[in-house]
Amino acid sequence: MDQSEQNVAAPAQLPKLAALQDAQPQDADSTPTGSPIFDAMGVSIYYGSFRAVTDVSLAIYENEITAFIGPSGCGKTTVLRTLNRLNDLIPEARVEGDVHYRGASLYGTGVSPIAVRRRIGMVFQKPNPFPKSVYDNVAYGPRINGIRNKAKLDEIVERSLRQAALWDEVKNRLNKSGLGLSGGQAQRLCIARTLAVEPDVVLMDEPASALDPIATGKIEDLMHEIKSQYTIVIVTHNMQQATRVSDRTAFYSVLVDSENDTRTGTLVEYGPTQQIFEDPKDSRTQAYVTGRMG
Amino acid sequence: MSTAAQADPAAPAGSAGPLAHRRPLGDRVFQILAASAGALVLVILALIAISTSQQASSWFSTEGWSIFSVDWNPATNSFGAMAFVYGTVVTAAIAIILSVPVSVGVALLLTEVVPRRWSRPIVTVIDLLAVVPSVVWGLWGILVFAPWLQHIYTSVGSAVNGIPVLGALFGPPVSGASFFTCGLILAFMITPIVTSLSREVIATVPAIDKEGAYALGATRLEMIRGAVWPHSQGGVVGAVMLGLGRAMGETIAAALVIGSSPVITSHLLAAGYSMPAVIANQFGEASGEFRAALIGLGVMLFVITIVVNLIARGVVERSARRQRGA
Amino acid sequence: MTAMEPPAVDLREPAGWRRSKNQIATTLMVLAFVIVLIPLGFVLFTVIAKGASAISWAFLTGGPIPPNVVPAGIGGMGPAVYGTLVITGLAAVMAVPLGVLGAIYINEYGGRGPLARVVRFMADVMTGVPSIVMGLFIFSIWVLHFGYSGLAGAFALACLMLPVVIRSSEEMLKLVPDPLREASYALGATKSRVTLTVVLPAAIGGIVSGALLAIARAAGETAPLLFTILTVTATNANVFSGANTALSTQIFANATQPFLGAQSRAWGSALTLIAIAFILMIVARIVTARFTRYSR
Numbered sequence: 001m002d003q004s005e006q007n008v009a010a011p012a013q014l015p016k017l018a019a020l021q022d023a024q025p026q027d028a029d030s031t032p033t034g035s036p037i038f039d040a041m042g043v044s045i046y047y048g049s050f051r052a053v054t055d056v057s058l059a060i061y062e063n064e065i066t067a068f069i070g071p072s073g074c075g076k077t078t079v080l081r082t083l084n085r086l087n088d089l090i091p092e093a094r095v096e097g098d099v100h101y102r103g104a105s106l107y108g109t110g111v112s113p114i115a116v117r118r119r120i121g122m123v124f125q126k127p128n129p130f131p132k133s134v135y136d137n138v139a140y141g142p143r144i145n146g147i148r149n150k151a152k153l154d155e156i157v158e159r160s161l162r163q164a165a166l167w168d169e170v171k172n173r174l175n176k177s178g179l180g181l182s183g184g185q186a187q188r189l190c191i192a193r194t195l196a197v198e199p200d201v202v203l204m205d206e207p208a209s210a211l212d213p214i215a216t217g218k219i220e221d222l223m224h225e226i227k228s229q230y231t232i233v234i235v236t237h238n239m240q241q242a243t244r245v246s247d248r249t250a251f252y253s254v255l256v257d258s259e260n261d262t263r264t265g266t267l268v269e270y271g272p273t274q275q276i277f278e279d280p281k282d283s284r285t286q287a288y289v290t291g292r293m294g
Numbered sequence: 295m296s297t298a299a300q301a302d303p304a305a306p307a308g309s310a311g312p313l314a315h316r317r318p319l320g321d322r323v324f325q326i327l328a329a330s331a332g333a334l335v336l337v338i339l340a341l342i343a344i345s346t347s348q349q350a351s352s353w354f355s356t357e358g359w360s361i362f363s364v365d366w367n368p369a370t371n372s373f374g375a376m377a378f379v380y381g382t383v384v385t386a387a388i389a390i391i392l393s394v395p396v397s398v399g400v401a402l403l404l405t406e407v408v409p410r411r412w413s414r415p416i417v418t419v420i421d422l423l424a425v426v427p428s429v430v431w432g433l434w435g436i437l438v439f440a441p442w443l444q445h446i447y448t449s450v451g452s453a454v455n456g457i458p459v460l461g462a463l464f465g466p467p468v469s470g471a472s473f474f475t476c477g478l479i480l481a482f483m484i485t486p487i488v489t490s491l492s493r494e495v496i497a498t499v500p501a502i503d504k505e506g507a508y509a510l511g512a513t514r515l516e517m518i519r520g521a522v523w524p525h526s527q528g529g530v531v532g533a534v535m536l537g538l539g540r541a542m543g544e545t546i547a548a549a550l551v552i553g554s555s556p557v558i559t560s561h562l563l564a565a566g567y568s569m570p571a572v573i574a575n576q577f578g579e580a581s582g583e584f585r586a587a588l589i590g591l592g593v594m595l596f597v598i599t600i601v602v603n604l605i606a607r608g609v610v611e612r613s614a615r616r617q618r619g620a
Numbered sequence: 621m622t623a624m625e626p627p628a629v630d631l632r633e634p635a636g637w638r639r640s641k642n643q644i645a646t647t648l649m650v651l652a653f654v655i656v657l658i659p660l661g662f663v664l665f666t667v668i669a670k671g672a673s674a675i676s677w678a679f680l681t682g683g684p685i686p687p688n689v690v691p692a693g694i695g696g697m698g699p700a701v702y703g704t705l706v707i708t709g710l711a712a713v714m715a716v717p718l719g720v721l722g723a724i725y726i727n728e729y730g731g732r733g734p735l736a737r738v739v740r741f742m743a744d745v746m747t748g749v750p751s752i753v754m755g756l757f758i759f760s761i762w763v764l765h766f767g768y769s770g771l772a773g774a775f776a777l778a779c780l781m782l783p784v785v786i787r788s789s790e791e792m793l794k795l796v797p798d799p800l801r802e803a804s805y806a807l808g809a810t811k812s813r814v815t816l817t818v819v820l821p822a823a824i825g826g827i828v829s830g831a832l833l834a835i836a837r838a839a840g841e842t843a844p845l846l847f848t849i850l851t852v853t854a855t856n857a858n859v860f861s862g863a864n865t866a867l868s869t870q871i872f873a874n875a876t877q878p879f880l881g882a883q884s885r886a887w888g889s890a891l892t893l894i895a896i897a898f899i900l901m902i903v904a905r906i907v908t909a910r911f912t913r914y915s916r
Contacts, residue, residue, distance in 0.1 A: 086509060091409050114638075118511030128506040131524040140520050141510045144638070190506065197510060317810065324812035328729055331721035332739040335786070338779055339742055342753065345760040399652025407649055416653060423660045425897045427840025429868045430890045433875045434663050437883065482659045513642040536748065543750025545843040546868075550875055570752045574843055574872075592756040596749065603748040607741075 037062045037201060037231050038083060042097035045078050045087065053078050053265040055097070058250055060201075065223060065232045067242040067273065070252035071288070075265020076235045079252070080203050083233065084120040085113040102200075118145065121194035125206040127186035129178035129193075134161075134170050137178045137189055141197035156196055164192035165222050184215025191222065195230075202226075204234040208241070220245050239289060242273065249276040251285045342596065350590030352583055361590065366556045368580075373587035375594060377556035381473065381568035382595070385548065386541040388477025388562065389484055394534050396481075397488035401530075405496045406518060424486035432550035435479050436471060440551055443478075444470030447563045468563040471553040476568070479551055480541045488537040495529030496522060528613015535606030539599045545570035569595045667890050674888030685853040685870065685885070688877045692884035699855035700889060703866040704896070706859050707770045707849070708839045711777035715838075716831045718778075719785025720820075723827075726786070727793040728815050740790070746783035754779045755844035768850040770859030773866070776844035781834045788830030792823040795914040825911030829904040836900035840893055842868035867893050 038060035045053040053075035060066050060083075068076035078087065085106060087093040099106045106116055130137050138157045147153060157174070161167040166188040170181075178189055187207060194202060204223075208216035223232055223245050236242050242249055250270040254263045269276060269285045280286040353373060354361065363374030400420065404413050447468035454460040499522050507517040553565020554575060569591045577588055674692055682696025722739070730736020758776040766772070796819050804814040820827075850863035851873055867889045874886035 084509065086505065089505065089508060114511050114513055116511075117509055122509040124502060124506060124509075126502060128500070128502045130503060130506070130521055132520075140507070140512075144510070144512050144516045144520075146638075193506075193510065321810040321812040324815075325729055328721045328725035329735075331718045332725035332730065332736070332786075334718060335722065335739055335742050335746055335783065338782070339746055339749075341761060342749070342757040346753070346756055349756075349760045349764075396652045396655050399649045400656060403649040403653055407646060419653075419657060419660065421901060422664075422898075423656060425836060425840075425894070425901050426660075426663055427842070427868060427893055427897065429840065429842040429871045429875075430667060430894060431663065433871055433886055433890055434666055436875055438666050439662075485656060513638055515642045515645040516638075518645075539748045543748070543752065545750065545752040546872060550872070570750060570843070573752055573756070574846060577847060589756055589760065592753050596753045599748055599750055599753075600745060603745050607744065 035062055036060065037102060038233075039100040040079075040082075040097070041100070043079070043082060043099060044096045045075070045082060046092075046094040046096070047090065048092040050262065051264050054255070056267045057097075058267060058270045060231065060233055061248065062231050063228060064247040065227055065234060065245050067246035067249045068233065068235045068252060069237070069239060069242050069249060069288075070265075070268075071254065072237065073263060073265070074252040074254045076250075076252045077205050078265065079267075080205055080233060080235050081122075083201070084122055084203055085116050086122065088113050118197060119199050120201045120203060121197065121199035122203040122205065123187070123190050123194055123207045126210050127183060127190050129181065129186050129189050131177065131179055133175045134178050134181075134189060135174040138192050138196045141193060145197060160192040160196040161189075163195050163222075163226060164188040165218060165225075166192055182215075184211050184218060187211060187215070187219065188222070191219075195226070199230065201231045201233065204232065206235055206237060209237065216241070239277070243277055246273045249273045251276060251280075251282075251288060253284050253288070343593075346589055346593050346596065350586050350593050353586035353590040356583055357587075361587075364558055368576075368584050371583060373583065373590075375569070375587075375591055377558050378567055378569040378572055378591060379594070380558045381552065381556075381566040382542050382570070382598075384473050384562070384566070385477040385480055385552065385568055386538055388474060389480035389541040390534060390538050392478060392481040393485045393488060393537065397485050397533075397537070398492055398530060400485075400489050401492035401496055402518065402522075404493055406514060406522070420486050420489055423482065426483075428483065428544060428546040429550075431479050431483060432547040435475065435547060435551040439479070440470030440472075440475050442470075443475055444468070447472070447474075451563060462560045463562055465561060466563075467561060469553050469565040471551045471565055472563050473552065473566040474562040476548050476552040476566070476571075477562075479547050480544055483544060483547065484537040484540050487540060488533050491533035491536060492526075492530045495526045495533060498529075499525040528616070529610055531613070532606045532610030535602055535609065539602040539606065542602065543570060543595060543599050545574050549574040664894075667887060667894060670884070670887035671889075671891030674884045675891060679885075679888055680892065683853075683855050685865070686881070687853075688874065688879045688882035690879075691881040692888075694881075697867065697870065697885060697889050697892070699853065700865050700867045700870045701892065702855050702857075703770065703849070703864045704839060704868065704893070707773045707845070707864065707866055708777060708835060710771065710774035710859060711781060711838055712831070712835050714774065715778040715781035715834070716785055719782050719831070719834075720789045720827060722782070722786040723789035723793055724815055724820075727790050728811065728819065743783045743786045747787060750843075751776075751780055751841050752843040752846075755847040758844070759847040763848055767861070768848060768863040769861050770849055770856065770864035771861075772848035773845045773864065774859070776848050777838045777841060780841060780844060781838050784834040784837070785831055788834070789823075789827045792826035792830065792914075793819060795826070796822045797914070822913055825907055825913060829907040829912070832900050832904035832907065836897040836904070839896055839900070840868060842872050845869050846872070 036059040038058075040056055040058050040060075043053070043056045044051060056075075056079055068080060070076050081087045082095055082099060083101075083106075087095065095107055098108075101116070101120070105111065130140065132140070135157055138160050139153050142153060142156050147156070158167060158171075161170060166185060169185060170189075178186065181189060187210075191202075191207075208219045211219070220241065223234070226232075234242075234246065248271065251268045252265055253268045255266050256263050269280060269282045271281075276285060277289050280289060357363075357373055361373070361375050362379075363372070364376045365372045365374040366377055400416070404416055408416065447470065450464050451466040451468040454463075455465045457465075503521040503525065504517055507521040512520060548568050549571040552568055552571050554567055554571070555565035556567040556572070557564070559566070573588045573591055577585070580588055679696045679698075680701055681698045683698035684695060685697060685699055686695035722743070726736050726740050726743075730739065754776045757779065758772050762772050762775060763769075800818055800822060801814055804818045809817070845866050846869060849866065849869065851865045851869045852863045853865070856862050856864045871886045871889045871893070874882040874889075877883060877886075
């Protein structure tokens with residue numbers, strides 16, 4: 001997958017960015033059903049002096065499922081992690097530009113990453129349940145937010161596990177360790193754990209890539225079910241999955257700067273999923289989605 | 295890189311000729327050497343147990359069960375060990391109680407709080423603490439630290455005199471060289487070990503678990519309690535127990551600052567004695583049963599530290615197994 | 621705290637008590653480090669302050685060691701310096717090669733076999749044996765038959781160092797990637813050759829640095845020497861027979877003396893010991909930084 005990237009991304013020197021930007025469309029034909037929840041404006045992400053992602057601008061809409069697709073190394077996960085300030089955990093990471101969340105700046109002064117993450121949850125590629133019981137895993141979020149009442153916690157745990165389509169499988173083993181679950185179950189546990197704090201947005205970083213097709217299907221069904229209550233942004237390297245679940249798709253690719261031997265990710269095209277896959281406007285998008293690359 | 299021919303190219307493929315089992319002599323000798331070096335560990339341990347027990351046998355046979363008595367008086371040929379066992383346990387306990395919060399705190403500081411650049415100097419400080427020899431701690435302890443502490447002890451002692459529990463623990467008699475001073479210095483000495491072992495354990499917590507906690511909106515403390523601690527608690531307990539073992543066996547610093555008074559008392563600020571300390575202090579002038587008794591104390595110390603060591607490893611093993619999914 | 625309010629988004633710090641608990645925890649952790657600094661600072665400061673005045677070339681090389689009542693400036697600790705260096709050196713010569721060989725056995729030959737597991741386990745247990753027990757052991761098994769000597773002291777120190785060198789060398793050998801070994805085997809090398817010419821050189825930086833740290837610790841040990849070398853006042857060049865002396869045992873003997881001269885010599889010796897250990901530690905760090913190819 002890596003070699004073909006070189007063919008598609010014409011070895012563009014970064015100064016030529018301006019020309020490329022004209023090719024970036026804003027929203028295409030269909031009008032979004034909700035209001036923009038996220039508004040990324042000229043976001044560039046640096047690790048030290050290395051520019052990992054350059055100049056991403058897009059809007060994510062409420063109660064939609066938005067997919068980030070693209071070859072590996074194009075920065076889609078990096079951009080995703082910018083949305084809940086998880087890049088803060090990397091010491092040399094730096095964000096330029098801004099992301100607005102419901103009108104408020106995520107990177108402004110005085111903004112607490114903790115408050116941000118309470119509203120914008122994340123499910124990771126490899127399921128990462130805590131070494132605690134199933135119950136304690138799901139109750140962890142509500143507990144740190146101050147809910148101590150046992151009855152209330154019981155209710156939240158059951159509700160979250162039901163939403164994650166896991167309740168029936170674990171209701172009799174709530175006190176057993178979360179580490180003893182199968183891969184698909186563990187990932188649904190992590191989803192339940194994320195839903196337990198009732199976030200506004202759920203970010204998903206290739207949530208099914210470590211799972212078998214049946215478990216993947218369950219996760220995709222889950223996404224459809226919770227879509228009406230949450231906004232979902234999902235990074236996926238599986239194009240069929242993007243077509244199956246998402247309303248809107250953003251295609252990222254890599255700009256190779258052969259002079260400095262750097263690769264920088266960039267947003268190539270963004271629009272309704274159907275349009276991206278059936279009638280892509282950029283040649284690189286077309287090359288990717290028709291399988292000529294990656 | 296030519297070696298003694300192990301495959302003769304002239305022989306037809308598939309023939310069992312020169313490919314058969316003949317290994318070069320040098321190779322076999324080396325393996326035997328290496329195996330012997332490994333076996334040396336077992337031999338030494340066995341010899342330790344045998345030779346010291348043998349030397350102490352006259353003590354065991356003469357005293358019988360009264361080796362566990364409190365009565366220790368070389369002049370009257372009575373050699374009961376309890377006072378020293380008590381002192382060993384008490385000073386080690388004090389060392390652990392004082393050192394563990396500090397050690398775990400520094401370990402967490404290094405793994406969770408401090409950016410990579412600053413961890414170097416902190417680790418250097420810990421290493422420096424580790425490199426100070428026991429006898430130097432003892433020298434400083436007896437000539438500088440204990441006299442200084444004596445003033446503090448006197449004030450504390452008179453302040454709590456008469457108060458129910460505190461008075462029994464910290465009331466008079468007080469002495470600069472005492473259980474507590476010894477425990478304090480032992481704490482200084484075992485902190486580097488407990489810190490670096492804890493740090494190793496905590497560093498094995500997968501980053502993805504920590505990210506999971508942060509992604510739920512946890513503060514760093516909440517993340518440590520939710521993701522780090524469950525993973526590392528077994529290992530940290532093991533590290534603490536290994537520190538306990540070290541504290542119990544520590545000899546020279548104890549010999550100099552413990553006060554050299556074989557008594558069993560609840561007064562931690564009073565002078566006391568411990569197994570390694572009495573051996574170090576009295577061995578030079580001991581002979582006959584006295585010497586056998588001292589060596590016997592060494593045997594007891596050997597057994598106790600091995601048991602603590604084994605328990606520590608058991609704890610670490612069990613918790614590691616539990617982490618892998620149960 | 622159930623459903624979140626719509627648009628008026630408040631992204632400031634969470635409720636006070638959560639933030640305070642977090643800040644208190646961080647403060648406590650920093651405090652822990654400060655607490656570590658205090659005794660270290662005290663000890664180093666005192667040793668340097670009191671010991672520096674005693675140190676001189678005559679101190680380090682002159683002898684014999686004067687009786688305790690003699691004031692500072694007369695005589696020197698030369699015999700003790702000699703003793704420490706020679707006895708520790710002898711112990712290192714014994715323990716390091718044996719330790720590395722033992723580690724090679726555990727890691728390269730033993731694999732998962734029962735003997736290797738037992739040896740590894742016992743080496744771990746042996747690191748926890750108190751140094752005084754090692755001294756009593758050598759006393760029982762050697763001194764009683766052959767008398768006090770520097771050699772006996774070296775045996776005791778070697779027993780202390782052996783398990784430490786084994787464990788640290790084993791860690792380093794484990795870090796050498798298997799493909800290196802496989803490439804060598806594929807060229808037809810025997811196991812001993814692979815180990816000696818490929819694996820050992822790859823791990824040598826870490827092994828040396830681990831050995832240096834073990835030596836630093838041994839140099840400062842007192843208890844094992846108490847029962848094996850006796851403490852004398854003149855240089856005994858023959859390390860194989862006759863009682864000897866070392867800095868650590870001298871300090872121990874002098875520490876309980878009321879005479880200022882003796883105390884001053886003790887401080888000077890302490891500073892010398894710390895300097896030796898410190899130098900070894902720095903060299904170990906340099907070796908790690910420059911010569912270690914595979915690290916964790």
